[in-house]
Every structure is written in structure tokens, then in C-alpha cells.
Amino acid sequence: MSLRGSVFLLMFCSGVCQIPNFGCRPGTPYSQRPFYMAGDVLIGGLFDIHIYFKTEAFYFSSPPHLQPRKISMLLEDFYNFLSLVFAVDKINRNPKILPNVTLGYNVYDSYVDLFRTVQGAVRIYSGNTKQFPNYNCDKYSVLAAVIDGMASPFSIQYSNIFSIYKHAQLSFISQDPIQNDKRQFPYFYRAVPSEKTLYSAILTLLNYFGWTWIGILCPDDDSTISAIKDIKKMFEEGGGCIEFIKVVPAINNYNPERIMDIKYTIANSTANVILVYGSKNYIYYLEQNVFISTIPGKVWIHTAESSFRMLITLNYTHINGSLHLNMHKVEIPDFIKFVQEVDPKRFPTGRTFTTWWDELCQNRCPFNSRRRNCTGVESGRIIDYSHCNLRYTAMSYSVYNSVYIVAHALHEMYQETLSKRLGDRNKLKFQDLKPWKLHRFLKKVNFTNTMGQRIYFNDDGIPTGYDIYNMAYLPNGTIVSQNVGCFSGDGTSGKQLNINEKAIIWERTFSKTPRSVCSEKCPPGKRKSVFKGKPVCCYDCLPCPEGEYSNKTDADICTRCPEDQWSNKVKTACSPMIITYLSSNDDIGIALSLMVLIGFFLSAGVLGIFIKYQNTPIVKANNRHLSYLLLTSIMFSFLCCQIFIGRPDPLICFSQQSIFGITFSVSVSSLLAKTFVVVVAFNATKPGNNLRKWTGAQLPKYIVLSCSAIQVSICSLWLVISPPYTQYDKKSEPGTIIVQCNEGSVIAFYAILGYFCILASICFVFAFLARKLPDTFNDAKLITFSMLVFFSVWVFFILTSHNAKGTSVVTVEVFAILASSSGLLTCMFAPKCYIIIIKPEKNQKKNLVTRAFD
Incomplete structure (x- = not known):
């Protein structure tokens, strides 16, 4: 027995137990029993028919039951008692159930008061209007079981007392899951489902309307606090959040400060939905003191098993939209007729x-x-x-089933006992039965009632569903409570919610179905970003990063796209990446290809002019064969640009940089040879100079071959050790796969550039020194300008390539090759072609000052 129950029992005993006069007193034990009908077997009952509520604060200056209180009758709860009377009458007239046995009842009003509950329990057991603990004063009847209609806290206290006497206890209200524990409550049974089904109904209802941000009001008792913890856990696991949980007094113990605190919390909450969890008695106290239904802009969800007559206040306008969860009602045949015709004198x-x-x-x-x-x-x-x-109410139906459950169990126990006595009914008296053994037969109860419903116990009581009622105040002054839906399921599987949403009358603050969320849902393409220190339902919506997507509402994270895909503009899906490269079909590719052709044909044209006028002095000057080689290498330099345009494959990547490097090495080597020829030729004519031995016709060839051979060696070593390869770049441009050539070895690539830059530097130095030599057709000046252009182009390339990405790198390199090749072609051969074609009179041998080596 709990401490609280013990205290009440001791208080009770101290007021009524007189040690000298203990035991049963003389007199008829049945006199003055307000809810009693004699019978061979009695069904006890503890019903909340009246309710106490205080008229002023409790100071406990006198025993609690003597404190000033007002008594109000729970009008609808009287149906529960009438349902018990109706069921007992039906059973007594049924020859198939307990034949030759009269069923009676002994019911006490608990007044929604723990003291009265304990007092009524002892009176039921003592069989007298006066309570005598541990004494049974009823010599004419035997108590079979007790049906209780009390809220979970009181029912649990009663179970602690009842377990002493080992009588079965059936509750048609208490749903606390803790009472499922048969080790702690071995004689407890419920004719309703446990609270787990109610949890499921609440959460399914909230989920249906998308209400993820709610407040909770609940009474201050252990049973309800435990239930709220379970609901909170399940609600949060489903993605919901609770803005506040306000614990209200479990008894009528309100003061002005507490009332203002409750009102302030509700009125200032951002949640539009408030769950009011608890029995009807607590809700009654709450409404009578706080008048919560007068607070506008809220949707109230009540779990109290009630018709809600008690919840009405003088201001009805804000009750619209309140939803009430009641256990599913089943009409009891002939019950209304019984109520209409029963003689009130029986009560x-x-x-x-x-x-x-x-x-x-x-x-x-x-x-x-x-x-x-x-x-x-x-x-x-x-x-x-x-x-x-x-x-009738759903509770009345549960009472009706409870009576029949006890009757069926008694019938089975009676038949088993009778069979053991070989059918001698005259020797069998119900006083000889062992009522505490009734629970063994209760476990086996399985029958179909008069409404066609199968009645049996499972781990959570008797399975049933919930009806959803909408309470509203109509403009004509009428208050209606209409059934707008139902929930069916056992709390773990097969859950189904049906709601006629159009039939619901919402509070006038709402123009449509209310919403109650801390943050609006994040659409696809965005993810939730929870605010630090706030519930998970309060968040911001951030767009998914590039390359990630979310295709569902309220995504916690964005999903990365596969390697070959990229997110679309709204980040709701992935699509294949665009494969790009410097294509000959693009505008830039077409322009570069056109420049390649122009450069190639110009070089070829110049070569043709030089071959046609090969015997003229200007062509023969400074070694015409070197000019042919230089023009040919420039032609190939233009053509090698085309290798860079188009989709790179492994062979192209393997060879393009080497071809480019070797071709340019030949060009620069030819210029170096030309420069060397000019310098040597001029100085060889001076008296006493021994450079004449270097003026042979084979010298330029050796220069070109040796310088080019070094570049070929560098390229060969590069291709062997770390050759270039095809690379698919997915990072440079979002949503794009850039097909490009990776150099393999950056050092080798810059070694090639560095080498022909070294050759160009040597060539520039020689040409600069020979620029003032007295030769009309001296190439030194032209080579100097061509090397300046060459350096400018490649310095620009080196600086730009570091900042360029993707196809821009290739574009810059192609442009550098075209520009440097065009610079060599223009600077070296444009002046000569001008003389050959436009000024042929200057192309005469007499204009030569120095000797040209051919």
C-alpha cells in the first residue's frame, strides 16, 4: 500500500474504529444503503456520482472530510450506475447465466475523493453501512468482485487496499499501463484499453493535422506525469515538439497566482494546439477555476471521458474547434427504454x-x-x-460489459464447483465458494455480448477504439457536440484514423484548419538547420549545397549526388553532369580552328613565295634552308593547335605537349642558327679573325639538330616516367565534367617550356648584339622583335594559366601557341614578303653589304 493510501486509511480508522467496540455491530446490515440490491452474490462498486470541490483554501485545521466543500452531481455519471442496474436485471432474467442464483450489487459513491474512496471500499468489504475493517458483517451475501469508476490515481490506491482481500477489481475508467503489471496488481482487470491506445490515438490525430508544436496541461499526479513522459517521448520520436508542459493541481487547490500563471502560459504560447490530459474531474476543476475555454486562438484536445457538459462556461464562443477523444460508444439494446421506464423509487x-x-x-x-x-x-x-x-456514454457500455464479465466468470466458477459436488445444488451455498479464486476464471472470459462484440482480455485490457467529438457554439446559441471521426487500433498495429474534417467547426480566430508548428516545413531542395538551444521543431530552411539534393519535405540532411551527376537548379534531384571540353563545335573552338587554318595557309603561302623566289638575294640571305625549316616548323606549330581542340583521348593527351614542345624547339633552334650565322658571317670578314672555320654550310644544321635533340630527350623521358593522361575534372565547374589532359608531371611540362625559353633567350641575346650590323638583309633585328613577342606571349600564358580553370587553360595555351607562331611568322617574314612582292627593286644583289651564306 502506498504511503498516501496508508495515511488515509489510518485517518479513517482513527475516526471510526473504537477498540472496545470493534467487530460487527448488531442490526440489519442492509439498512440505509443508498445503492444496494440484495442477492446471493454481490457486485461491489465505487462510482463517481458526486464531486466535492472546495469553497476556500485548505488549511487542514480540521480533518479533511470536515473542510468546507460544495457538492455537485455528475449528472451524466449516474448513467454508469443505471447501466450496472440494467445489466444485473438482464442477467437475473437470463436462465442461461447463473441459474438459480440471484445477482445483487452494493455500490458506493466515491465523491471523487480519496478519503471517500477508502471509506467506501471498507464498507463494501464489511457489508455494512458502518465500516469495520477486516470484518465481513454480511451473513446473507458473498462479495464476488468490485467494479470501480475512478481515475487512475484513485484506482491504484484502491488496488493496494483490495489486494489485501484478494477480490477481483474491474475498472471501466483507469487506463494506467502500470496496472498491467500482474505482480504488483494481481487482481486488477480493466474493461477498457490501456492508455497506450489513447497515446496512439492522440499522436495519430496530431500527425493527421500536421500539428508538431503543442502545449500540454496535465494534473499533478504520478500516473498522469508518467503518461505525459511517454507521450512526449513518442511525440518527439515522430518529429513533434512540446512548447510547454504545465502541471495543474490534481485537486481543487488553485490560488490567484497559479491561475494567472496558467493563463499567461497559454495565452502567450505560440502553439495553437493545447492537449488537456487527465480525467474529467481534473478538467472540471481546471475549467471552473481558470476558464481555459475563454482563451481565444487555441484548439483544445481533451482526453477526459466525458460528454463535456461540465466544461461549459458562461462564455461559449471559444470552445469552437475543441476536439474530444472518447472511447467508442456502442448502443446498448433497450437501455434507453429501461432508463425511461425505471421506477425512480428504486434509487x-x-x-x-x-x-x-x-x-x-x-x-x-x-x-x-x-x-x-x-x-x-x-x-x-x-x-x-x-x-x-x-x-448513454462509452463508460456506460464499459460498465455493462464489466457486469457481464463478472457474471460469466461466476457462472464458470459455479459450474466447476457444482460438478465437483456431483450436482447436488442443495448442498451448495455461495458462501462456500472462494471469491478470491474468481480471477482465475476472469482470465479465461471470452464471450460475445448482446451487441455482437467479442469480449475478452488481452495485455492491454479490452480492445476498443476512440470516437472524436467536436464541440462548438452555433450562432443561434446552440451548443453541439458532434462525432467527426474515429480511431481504431490496438496502439501497436492496424491503426486507422477516419475524420470528416469538413464537419469540424473551428474557433472563429481560424479561417481554415489551424496550423500549429514552430517552423514551416522545409520544401524539397532545402534542409533543416536547427536553432541552437531550441527544440528540433524550431529550425531554419537552408538550400542544399551544390552537388547535393533533397527530394522530400523537412529533410534533415541533403544527399550528395552520385559521382557522375549534379543537382539541378532547385536542388530537388540529380541529373547527369554536362561533359565539356574545348570542342571544335563551340564558338571558341570554331574561332581557334579558323585561326589555325589561317595561320597554316599563311605560313604555307610564305613558304611558297620563298621557294618561288629562292634565288633572289633576300631569300638567299641568312641561309634560305633555315628559312624553309623555320616556315615548316611554324606551319606545324599552327597545326599542333588542332590537337588541343576536341575531346582528349589517351593518345592525344600522351602526344600533344611533346609535339608542341618539339615543334617550337625546332622553330627557336632555327632562329638561333640564323642569329649565329649573322654574327659569325660578319665577324669572319674581319682581318685576322679565325671564325671563318665556323662559317661552313653544315653549322646551322648541327645547331638545329643538337638543340632539338635535347628537347626530344626531355619529352621522351617525360613520356616514360610520368606521361600525360586523360582527366575528368568534376570540381572546377559545378555540374560539369571537364575532359582534359593532365600533364602527369608538372615539372616536365615546365621543363619543356623552360628549355625553349632558354633557347629563345640565347637567340635574343645574339640577335640584340647583331642588330646594328651593316647588312641590308640582316635578320638580327627581325629576330629581336620576334623574340620579344615570343617572350611576351609565354609570360602571359604562364601568369594566366595559374588562374584559369577547365577549358580556359586549354584555350589560353592554344591562344599562346597561335600568338607566338603568328609573331614569328609576322616579325620574320612580313618585311621580306613586302620587299619580294611590293618592292622587288630592293631585292637586288647590289644592296648586299655583307656576304650571305647559302
Whole structure:
């Protein structure tokens, strides 16, 4: 037994137990029992028919049960008791269940009060209107089981007491999963599903409307706090967040500061949906003190098993859109007829019960003394919220099933005992039975009730679903509570939610179905970025980086595209990358190819002119064979550019840089040979100079061959050690695969450039020194200018290539080759062609000052 239960029991005993007068007192034990019917076997009951609520603060200056309180009758809960009476009457008239045995009941009102609950429990066991713990004063009946209609905290306290007496306890309200533990609650059974099904219904409802940002109000008791922890965990695992959890008093213990704190929290919350979790009694206290239904702009989700008559306040306008989860109702055949025709004299008298009967019929429904026709119609006006129009509640159906469960278990136990006594009914008395053994037969209960529903116990109680009600205030002043959907499922599988969303009347603040989210959903193409220190539902939406995508809403991360694909513009999918290279079909490729052709044909034309006028002095000057070689190498320099234009394949990549390097080496070597010939030829004519031996016709050839051979050696070594290869560059340009040639060895590449730059430097020095030699056809000046152009172009290439990416690198190199080749062609041969074609009179031998070597 818990400490709290022990304290109440001790308080109770201290007030009623007198040691000298313990035990059963004389007198008829049945007198003055308000809810009693005699029988061979009794079904006990603890029902919340009235409710206490305080009129001023508790100071405990006197025993709690003597504190000033007001009593209010829970009008709809009286149906639960009537359902028990109806079921007992039906069973007693059924010859197939407990034949020759009369079923009775002994029910006490718990007043939603733990003290009254303990007091009622002891009275049920003692069989007297006075409580005598550990004494059974009822000599005429035997107690079989107790049906309780209390909220989970009270039901758990009652279980702790009841386990002492080993009687079966059936609850038609308590859903706390902790009571599934048969080691702790071996005699507890429930005629409703456990709270796990309710959790599932709540979460499915929130998920249906996309409400991921909610607040929670709950009473301050261990059972509910445990339930809220489970709901919070499941809700957050499903992607939801809770803005606040406000714990309200579990009893009617409100003060102005607490009321203002609750109102402030709700009114200033950004969540539009508030889950009010707890039994109807706590909700009743909350509404009576805080008037939560007057706070606008909120959707209230109630879990209280109630018709919500108690929730109405003087201001109805803000109750619109509130949703209530009630266990699925099943109409009990003939129950309404029973209620209409039952004689009120069978039940307690007094102001509160008279009020109930008045509510049922007088002034609201057509009435006569014996037959009531509660149609809900009076003078054409629909009675929308009188409990006479409720007909019954889901709890009444659970009570009805509970009575039949006990009856079927008693029947099986009776038959088994009778068979052991060989059918001698006269020797069998129910007092001889062992009621604490009833739970063995309860476990085996499996029958189909009069409504066609199969009744049996599983680990979570009796499976059932939930109805969803919408409470609204109509413009004509009518309050309606309409069924707008249902949830079916056992909480773990087969869950299904059906809602008629169009039938829901929302609070007037909302023009359409309300939304309740901390942040709007991130569309595809973006990902969530959670704010530091805030719940995961509060986030910003960031676009996916290049090369990544998200194709779903509220993606946590963006997914990287496959290696050969790239994200589209909106980052919602990947598409194959564009393969690019310096193509001859592109504008730049076409322009470069056209320049290659022009340069090639110009070089070929100049070569043709030189061959045609090969015997003229200007062609013969400075070695015409070197001029032919130079023009041929320039032609090939132009042509080698075409190797760089087009899709690179392994063979092209392997050879393009080597061909370019060797071709340019031949060109620069030819210029070096020309320069050397000019210098040697001039100085050889001076008296006493011994350079004449170097003026032979074979010298230029040796220069060209030796200088070119070194470049060929460098290229060969490069191709052997680290040859160039085809590379697919996916990083330089997003979404593009650049097919290009990788040099393999950058050192070797710059060694080739460096080598012919060294040759060009030597050539420039010699040409610069020989630029003023007295020769009309002296090539030194032309070579000097051509080397200046050559250096400028390749310095520009080296500087630009470091910053260029992708096809730009190839474009710059091709442009450098074209520019340097054009520079050599123009600087070296344009002046000579001008003389040959335009000024032929200057192309005379008499104009030669120095000797030309041919």
C-alpha cells in the first residue's frame, strides 16, 4: 500500500474504529444503503456520482472530510450506475447465466475523493453501512468482485487496499499501463484499453493535422506525469515538439497566482494546439477555476471521458474547434427504454437525484410518471446538450460489459464447483465458494455480448477504439457536440484514423484548419538547420549545397549526388553532369580552328613565295634552308593547335605537349642558327679573325639538330616516367565534367617550356648584339622583335594559366601557341614578303653589304 493510501486509511480508522467496540455491530446490515440490491452474490462498486470541490483554501485545521466543500452531481455519471442496474436485471432474467442464483450489487459513491474512496471500499468489504475493517458483517451475501469508476490515481490506491482481500477489481475508467503489471496488481482487470491506445490515438490525430508544436496541461499526479513522459517521448520520436508542459493541481487547490500563471502560459504560447490530459474531474476543476475555454486562438484536445457538459462556461464562443477523444460508444439494446421506464423509487432520494430525474425528463423531455419519451424535443426546439439527449456514454457500455464479465466468470466458477459436488445444488451455498479464486476464471472470459462484440482480455485490457467529438457554439446559441471521426487500433498495429474534417467547426480566430508548428516545413531542395538551444521543431530552411539534393519535405540532411551527376537548379534531384571540353563545335573552338587554318595557309603561302623566289638575294640571305625549316616548323606549330581542340583521348593527351614542345624547339633552334650565322658571317670578314672555320654550310644544321635533340630527350623521358593522361575534372565547374589532359608531371611540362625559353633567350641575346650590323638583309633585328613577342606571349600564358580553370587553360595555351607562331611568322617574314612582292627593286644583289651564306 502506498504511503498516501496508508495515511488515509489510518485517518479513517482513527475516526471510526473504537477498540472496545470493534467487530460487527448488531442490526440489519442492509439498512440505509443508498445503492444496494440484495442477492446471493454481490457486485461491489465505487462510482463517481458526486464531486466535492472546495469553497476556500485548505488549511487542514480540521480533518479533511470536515473542510468546507460544495457538492455537485455528475449528472451524466449516474448513467454508469443505471447501466450496472440494467445489466444485473438482464442477467437475473437470463436462465442461461447463473441459474438459480440471484445477482445483487452494493455500490458506493466515491465523491471523487480519496478519503471517500477508502471509506467506501471498507464498507463494501464489511457489508455494512458502518465500516469495520477486516470484518465481513454480511451473513446473507458473498462479495464476488468490485467494479470501480475512478481515475487512475484513485484506482491504484484502491488496488493496494483490495489486494489485501484478494477480490477481483474491474475498472471501466483507469487506463494506467502500470496496472498491467500482474505482480504488483494481481487482481486488477480493466474493461477498457490501456492508455497506450489513447497515446496512439492522440499522436495519430496530431500527425493527421500536421500539428508538431503543442502545449500540454496535465494534473499533478504520478500516473498522469508518467503518461505525459511517454507521450512526449513518442511525440518527439515522430518529429513533434512540446512548447510547454504545465502541471495543474490534481485537486481543487488553485490560488490567484497559479491561475494567472496558467493563463499567461497559454495565452502567450505560440502553439495553437493545447492537449488537456487527465480525467474529467481534473478538467472540471481546471475549467471552473481558470476558464481555459475563454482563451481565444487555441484548439483544445481533451482526453477526459466525458460528454463535456461540465466544461461549459458562461462564455461559449471559444470552445469552437475543441476536439474530444472518447472511447467508442456502442448502443446498448433497450437501455434507453429501461432508463425511461425505471421506477425512480428504486434509487436514492434527495435533491441531487431529483435534479437528475428532472434533467432527464422534467421541463426538458415529455414526461409522465411511468413512461418517459426522452426524444430531446420540446415545442420544436432541439435539446442539444441536456443529458437526456446523450442516451448513454462509452463508460456506460464499459460498465455493462464489466457486469457481464463478472457474471460469466461466476457462472464458470459455479459450474466447476457444482460438478465437483456431483450436482447436488442443495448442498451448495455461495458462501462456500472462494471469491478470491474468481480471477482465475476472469482470465479465461471470452464471450460475445448482446451487441455482437467479442469480449475478452488481452495485455492491454479490452480492445476498443476512440470516437472524436467536436464541440462548438452555433450562432443561434446552440451548443453541439458532434462525432467527426474515429480511431481504431490496438496502439501497436492496424491503426486507422477516419475524420470528416469538413464537419469540424473551428474557433472563429481560424479561417481554415489551424496550423500549429514552430517552423514551416522545409520544401524539397532545402534542409533543416536547427536553432541552437531550441527544440528540433524550431529550425531554419537552408538550400542544399551544390552537388547535393533533397527530394522530400523537412529533410534533415541533403544527399550528395552520385559521382557522375549534379543537382539541378532547385536542388530537388540529380541529373547527369554536362561533359565539356574545348570542342571544335563551340564558338571558341570554331574561332581557334579558323585561326589555325589561317595561320597554316599563311605560313604555307610564305613558304611558297620563298621557294618561288629562292634565288633572289633576300631569300638567299641568312641561309634560305633555315628559312624553309623555320616556315615548316611554324606551319606545324599552327597545326599542333588542332590537337588541343576536341575531346582528349589517351593518345592525344600522351602526344600533344611533346609535339608542341618539339615543334617550337625546332622553330627557336632555327632562329638561333640564323642569329649565329649573322654574327659569325660578319665577324669572319674581319682581318685576322679565325671564325671563318665556323662559317661552313653544315653549322646551322648541327645547331638545329643538337638543340632539338635535347628537347626530344626531355619529352621522351617525360613520356616514360610520368606521361600525360586523360582527366575528368568534376570540381572546377559545378555540374560539369571537364575532359582534359593532365600533364602527369608538372615539372616536365615546365621543363619543356623552360628549355625553349632558354633557347629563345640565347637567340635574343645574339640577335640584340647583331642588330646594328651593316647588312641590308640582316635578320638580327627581325629576330629581336620576334623574340620579344615570343617572350611576351609565354609570360602571359604562364601568369594566366595559374588562374584559369577547365577549358580556359586549354584555350589560353592554344591562344599562346597561335600568338607566338603568328609573331614569328609576322616579325620574320612580313618585311621580306613586302620587299619580294611590293618592292622587288630592293631585292637586288647590289644592296648586299655583307656576304650571305647559302
